[in-house]
Amino acid sequence: LTGDIKNAHLMMGWHVPDLFSRDSFACDLLSTILGEGKSSRLNQALREKKRLVNCVSAAVFAEKYPGMFYVEAVLTPDKAEPAQDAVLSEISRIQDAGVSEEELRKARNIAEARYIFSEETVEGQGRKLGLYEMFGDYTLADRYVRKLYSVTREDIQRVSRTYLMDENLSILTYLPGSGR
16 A cells, blocks of 8 residues: 555464464463563564564454454665565574473563553453453453463463464555655
8 A cells, every 4th residue: 555654564474363362372471572662573683683674563353253463664665675585584484493481481571561461450450350351251351361361371372373474464555645
């Protein structure tokens, strides 16, 4: 797509299981390893080393129905294709070699901290309980962190191989210009 924008935007998405699937927790940690924070794999490879993007992140959006694992980046138009290739290369590295114990430990800590900070207020606690109940099981609020700690390095490699496949990938590139 093209539009009246200054920077190009790249969005890559893969369908993943719903929030209550065992694989959802491994996908959550995989997204943290790939794209949360300055030391994430995608930030280090695409932004710091190759200078392909202005910013890059990865996340999982999962609810009661199948979710979406996505990578998004802001970049210059001429770097959209090389950035896409670099994202796929980083994913391929995890599919082939897995992640380190240190990466998994760090991802768990980040995800747990994110979860705990979201529950600092009564409003935050109520929002989380209500959200999980709306999806079908409020007790996930009590089990979420424990589920993260049950994820292994092998689980992360397995979900990367299972869900982050080319045939499950949708890509949107939004470039500066006029029209669609």
